[in-house]
Each structure stands twice: as C-alpha cells, then as structure tokens.
Amino acid sequence: MSELRFEGVTVRYGRALTAVDGVDLTVPSGQVVGLVGESGSGKSTLARAAVGLAEPADGQILLDGVPLHHRPGARRPLQMVFQDPYSSLDPRMTISDSIAEAMPRGPRADRRDEVVRLLELVGLDADRISAYPGALSGGQRQRVAIARALAGKPEVLIADEITSALDVSIQGTVLNLVRTLQRELRLSMLFISHNLAVVRYVSDIVAVMYLGRIVEVGPAHDVLGNPQHPYTKELLAAAPRRGSTSLPPPDEALVADAEPADPHHPPAGCRFHPRCPIGPLIRTDREHCLTLDPTAEADHRLHRAACHHAAGALRAVGPSPLMELKEDSQ
Structure with missing residues (x-):
C-alpha cells in the first residue's frame, strides 16, 4: 500500500487551455478516492498526469512522499485502467501476450502461470489465454484490462470511467470485482467517474472536480450526506431519486440549466458562479x-x-438521493 499525493498540480494543453489548475489531492494508503465531475472537468487529465501520459506544468506528484519520475523502461508503480475496453487492448495480441507484456521480466513458464492466476483473479476462465480481444465481450475485455494493470504489480491503481462504456447489466459486476480486488489486495485507488452513485459504492473518500479544480473533498458518507458546495448538490440532485417529482424554483432552474463555462476562458472569482x-x-x-x-x-x-x-448553506436537505439509490439496490 502506498500514498499518492498531488501538490499544486497544473496541466496545460498549449497556451490556451489549463485542464488542471493547482490541484491538491491525497489518495491515502489502502483507500479508494472517488473523483467525480462532469465531462471536461479535468478528471482524466489528472489521471494521465499521474501515470506519465501528461506533463504537469507546475506542482508535483508524490508516491509515499517521493516525487514520481516516469523513466522509459522503468517499473511503473502506478497502473491505469482506461474507459474504453475496446481500444485499450491491442487486437493483434492474444490475451496472454497482452497481460504478460505488463509483467516484470521472468521465466516464460512462470509468466504463463501468472497470466492464468490473474485471469482467475478477475473471474475469467484460463482457456481464454489464447483468445484475441475480438472474441470477448466488453465486460470480459475490461476484466482483461484490469488483469493487465495488476500484472505490473502496482502500488496505486487508477480506474478512469471503467464502467461507462459497458452495458448497464454488467456494470455492477465489474464494480463488485473492483471493490473485491481493492480490499483483498489492499490497493490504493483513484476511481474516476461522472456518476455519484457509482463513486459512493466503491469510495472511502469523495473529491468533486469542476473546471480543473477540486471544489469539495471529504469522507464519502459526509460529502454525499451533507454536501457543502452548490455544484456537489447539483450533482446529487441530478441522481435519480425515488418518488421525487418536484421542480426547482424558476430562478434556480435558470442557472442550473446554464451551459458550463468555456474551459479556455474560466470565469473570474468563483468558477461556478454562472x-x-x-x-x-x-x-x-x-x-x-x-x-x-x-x-x-x-x-x-x-x-x-x-x-x-x-x-451559510448548511441546512437540512432531506435524505440524500444516493442513500435511496443504495437502499433500492439491496
């Protein structure tokens, strides 16, 4: 188990777009931090910076207090599972080769045994070892992608919207797998999603991101049961709520339906004020x-x-929609 920490991390694309702006965030050892926010908020860019796919313009990323340095050919203590299972695996490589490619060097027989073990760990039969990605369903491919990430023996696992491209019928199965693996392997994990109900299910801590900045963070039960930022409340209000048919007042509905600000030109002051x-x-x-x-x-x-x-926004807001969602799922 290891602690991943972002300190003042800023990531820019060219001169016009600051996708991540001065983010401070800690993934404690052995815990799951759920990072939530709408598309374009900077969640995936932050993840890409952590694994070396995007270069921070400022700040630093530390693993157990030591700055991360991504050197070609060196072991990667952070591994990432990507959103689209159909593009994250090379269609020309067998499942065995895809997983073995991420492993540390070792005898060929040992590597094959480890592939079989990892397939069984993610709930796939060992006879899939010679199959190609095209022969698998989306859920099975995502399981292979998880096995491939685990093959690198990571200290921190980053999961970026790993269920959003899957059928609803199998999303829950993959989430259960991730939660079980995290607990059994005692992994530290950054779990990224736009779905608060999903984040609540797997996370110990919730961080809410808007226009490149963290706007609220804390224990999952506290943040989702007593949200402090208006944006977090809007995300909660957007979650399906049993028996709710009420509409917001017209003036509040007007701002709630407003388009997000252009990330190339974020508003001055509070970025959420429009x-x-x-x-x-x-x-x-x-x-x-x-x-x-x-x-x-x-x-x-x-x-x-x-x-x-x-x-000043502290007030009784009634049961959280996510608590009701959880009750419905039981």
Missing part, C-alpha cells in the same frame, strides 16, 4: 463571488469546499 443557485445571479448581495476566488480559504471550510457561502 451556474450557482445561491450565487450572484440569484442573490444580488453576493457580487463578491464575481471577483474573489473561494479556493484561497477552502482549507478552513468543511470538506474544503471552494464556496464563499459553504457555511
């Missing part, structure tokens, strides 16, 4: 949200919420 139901578009006395960045004082707020009014 969509915020408690911000200056609704409350004219909150013009400071237009100019003052709330991240500067986030460490002093509950869940490190990047919102000037996080403390």
Whole structure:
C-alpha cells in the first residue's frame, strides 16, 4: 500500500487551455478516492498526469512522499485502467501476450502461470489465454484490462470511467470485482467517474472536480450526506431519486440549466458562479463571488469546499438521493 499525493498540480494543453489548475489531492494508503465531475472537468487529465501520459506544468506528484519520475523502461508503480475496453487492448495480441507484456521480466513458464492466476483473479476462465480481444465481450475485455494493470504489480491503481462504456447489466459486476480486488489486495485507488452513485459504492473518500479544480473533498458518507458546495448538490440532485417529482424554483432552474463555462476562458472569482443557485445571479448581495476566488480559504471550510457561502448553506436537505439509490439496490 502506498500514498499518492498531488501538490499544486497544473496541466496545460498549449497556451490556451489549463485542464488542471493547482490541484491538491491525497489518495491515502489502502483507500479508494472517488473523483467525480462532469465531462471536461479535468478528471482524466489528472489521471494521465499521474501515470506519465501528461506533463504537469507546475506542482508535483508524490508516491509515499517521493516525487514520481516516469523513466522509459522503468517499473511503473502506478497502473491505469482506461474507459474504453475496446481500444485499450491491442487486437493483434492474444490475451496472454497482452497481460504478460505488463509483467516484470521472468521465466516464460512462470509468466504463463501468472497470466492464468490473474485471469482467475478477475473471474475469467484460463482457456481464454489464447483468445484475441475480438472474441470477448466488453465486460470480459475490461476484466482483461484490469488483469493487465495488476500484472505490473502496482502500488496505486487508477480506474478512469471503467464502467461507462459497458452495458448497464454488467456494470455492477465489474464494480463488485473492483471493490473485491481493492480490499483483498489492499490497493490504493483513484476511481474516476461522472456518476455519484457509482463513486459512493466503491469510495472511502469523495473529491468533486469542476473546471480543473477540486471544489469539495471529504469522507464519502459526509460529502454525499451533507454536501457543502452548490455544484456537489447539483450533482446529487441530478441522481435519480425515488418518488421525487418536484421542480426547482424558476430562478434556480435558470442557472442550473446554464451551459458550463468555456474551459479556455474560466470565469473570474468563483468558477461556478454562472451556474450557482445561491450565487450572484440569484442573490444580488453576493457580487463578491464575481471577483474573489473561494479556493484561497477552502482549507478552513468543511470538506474544503471552494464556496464563499459553504457555511451559510448548511441546512437540512432531506435524505440524500444516493442513500435511496443504495437502499433500492439491496
């Protein structure tokens, strides 16, 4: 088990786009951090920076307090499972070759035995060893991708939207597999998703990302049961809720339906203010949200919420939709 830590990490694409902006985030040893946010929030870019596929422009990424250095040919202590199981495996390589390619060097017979063990670990029959990816279903390919990541003996596993490309009928099976493997192997894991219900199911800690920044982070039960940032509340409200037919007031609906800001030109002040139901578009006395960045004082707020009014937003909001989802699934 190892701790993965991002300290002030910034990732830019060219001069125009800052995809990740000064992110501080810790994946504690042996725990699962669920990173959630809508498309374009910077989640996958942060993951790619961790495994060396994107170069940080600023900040550092540490493993057990030591800066990560991705050298060609060196062992990779972080392994990543990608979103699309149909493109993450080479169609010209057998399942055995794909998994063995990620293993440390060793005798050929030992490597074959390890491939068989890993296939069994992810719930696939050993007779699949000579099959090609084209002969497998999406769920089976994702299991192979997980086995391939484990073949590298990672200290931290990063799972990037690993169920979003799968049929709903098999998403739960893959999630159960990931949760079981994490507990049995005591892996540290960064689990990325846009689905809060999925994140709640597998995570010990939840971090919410918006326009390249972490806007709320804390224990999963606390963040999802008592969210402090308006964006987290919007994500929760978007989750299906049993028996709920109520609509927000017209003024709140107006900002809730607003398009996300252009990441090439993020808003000044609070980045969420053009969509915020408690911000200056609704409350004219909150013009400071237009100019003052709330991240500067986030460490002093509950869940490190990047919102000037996080403390003032505390109120009884009723049962979390995710708690109801969990009850429905039992």
